[in-house]
Structure formats: structure tokens, C-alpha cells
Amino acid sequence: MKIGVLGSGGVANVLASGFLKHGHQVTIGSRTPDKLVDWAAQNPGGNTGTFAAAATFGELLVLAVKGSAAAEALRLAGAENLAGKAVVDACNPIADAPPDHGVLRFFTNLDESLMERLQREFAGAHFVKAFNSVGAASMVNPRFAGGKPTMFICGNSEAAKKQVGEILDQFGWETADMGGVEAARAIEPLCMLWCIPGFTRNEWTHAFKLLKR
Numbered sequence: 049m050k051i052g053v054l055g056s057g058g059v060a061n062v063l064a065s066g067f068l069k070h071g072h073q074v075t076i077g078s079r080t081p082d083k084l085v086d087w088a089a090q091n092p093g094g095n096t097g098t099f100a101a102a103a104t105f106g107e108l109l110v111l112a113v114k115g116s117a118a119a120e121a122l123r124l125a126g127a128e129n130l131a132g133k134a135v136v137d138a139c140n141p142i143a144d145a146p147p148d149h150g151v152l153r154f155f156t157n158l159d160e161s162l163m164e165r166l167q168r169e170f171a172g173a174h175f176v177k178a179f180n181s182v183g184a185a186s187m188v189n190p191r192f193a194g195g196k197p198t199m200f201i202c203g204n205s206e207a208a209k210k211q212v213g214e215i216l217d218q219f220g221w222e223t224a225d226m227g228g229v230e231a232a233r234a235i236e237p238l239c240m241l242w243c244i245p246g247f248t249r250n251e252w253t254h255a256f257k258l259l260k261r
């Protein structure tokens with residue numbers, strides 16, 4: 049597939065490289081494409097550009113920007129370039145205030161997630177929450193002694209979630225579909241839980257697994 053990745057941080061870089069590794073075509077975008085020079089040097093098959101260039105290029109998009117800037121990044125990408133496409137949303141609504149005893153602070157609340165806000169503003173896009181509650185280093189083909197970790201996803205479009213499930217298969221994850229966009233109220237705070245061992249004990253190498261009988 050043609051993948052457009054919006055973002056220039058660690059998550060965008062890792063996921064963009066992962067898509068290339070798995071045979072997809074990639075354009076990664078930033079407000080300042082010069083930030084992507086190192087990524088381009090390390091990923092000769094990939095393209096770089098603006099948010100709008102990445103969004104135009106992609107048949108499926110990945111949103112991996114600072115949570116408080118997510119809506120602005122999508123506006124720069126252009127609502128018309130998102131319409132009808134799956135948008136994998138890796139963002140977390142982390143507030144600027146520091147963590148409290150290792151617990152991140154969010155600018156959203158338990159009755160309204162970031163992804164619901166984005167879905168409301170960009171109604172033509174098919175948002176799918178994924179990759180928000182694991183560290184960038186473990187996003188692509190992670191290896192854990194306990195087997196495949198679980199990626200919790202949600203979103204309103206079954207077709208978009210099917211596409212994301214196929215990508216998660218390639219990237220070495222099992223997928224747990226938690227339902228519609230409202231489930232992001234529960235999935236986004238998994239990031240808070242995931243980060244607590246990191247902030248309190250400098251442990252950043254874990255992932256969640258859903259056990260079933």
C-alpha cells in the first residue's frame with residue numbers, strides 16, 4: 049500500500065521504517081521536511097515532504113504527532129486529503145504538566161478522548177486507534193518471551209479496522225478490537241499505565257497482552 053505518515057518524531061520514524069520493511073511505499077511528512085533528512089538517509093526507499101504531501105500520497109495514513117497538536121497537524125494535512133482513508137492514530141492527549149508520581153496528566157477526560165475530538169472534526173476520515181500504548185522501540189516486530197503482545201484498537205469503520213489488523217499482523221501483533229471510537233476513552237489511558245514503570249523505575253521494555261480462556 050501507499051502509506052502517508054504524519055510526524056517527524058520517534059514514533060513516526062519507526063512506523064515509517066516498518067512500513068518500508070514490510071514492502072509498502074511511504075511518504076513521511078513534517079511542517080519542516082528538513083527534519084527528516086536523517087530518516088531519508090537511513091531509508092533510501094522512502095519519500096519525505098510536508099504533512100499535506102504525506103496525506104495526499106497515502107492510501108492509508110498514520111498520525112504520530114504531539115497530542116495537543118494533532119488537530120492542527122490534520123488541518124495542515126488538509127481534510128480533503130484524509131477523506132475516505134483509514135487514519136491510524138498513535139497519539140496520546142498528554143498535557144504539558146509533568147507526571148504526578150509517574151502518572152501522566154491528560155488534557156482530555158474519561159468521557160471524551162482525543163480520537164473522538166479528531167473524528168468529530170474530520171468526519172470523512174476513518175480513525176483507528178493503535179500503537180498508542182507501547183514504546184516506539186517495540187512497535188514493529190517486537191520480541192517478547194511471553195509471545196505476541198496485544199494491540200488494542202478501536203474505530204467506527206470496520207473496513208479501516210480490517211486494514212489496520214492486516215498491518216498489525218505484518219508488524220507481529222495480535223489485535224484486540226474494542227469497538228467504536230468511544231473505546232479510545234479506555235485505550236488512550238493505557239499509555240498512562242504503560243509509562244508508570246518507565247517514570248518510576250526506568251523500565252520501558254514491556255507490552256500488554258490480553259489473556260483469554
Ligand SMILES: NC(=O)c1ccc[n+]([C@@H]2O[C@H](COP(=O)([O-])OP(=O)(O)OC[C@H]3O[C@@H](n4cnc5c(N)ncnc54)[C@H](OP(=O)(O)O)[C@@H]3O)[C@@H](O)[C@H]2O)c1
Binds near residue numbers: 112120
Ligand atoms: N514516544 C513513544 O514511544 C510513544 C509511544 C506511543 C505513543 N506515542 C504518541 O505518539 C505521538 C508522537 O510521539 P513522538 O514521541 O514520536 O513525537 P512528539 O515529540 O510527541 O511529536 C512530534 C511531532 O508533533 C508535531 N507537532 C508538534 N507541535 C505541532 C504543532 N503546533 N502543529 C503541528 N504539528 C506539531 C511535530 O511536527 P513537525 O514535524 O512539523 O515538527 C512532530 O511531527 C504522541 O502523541 C505520543 O504521545 C509516543
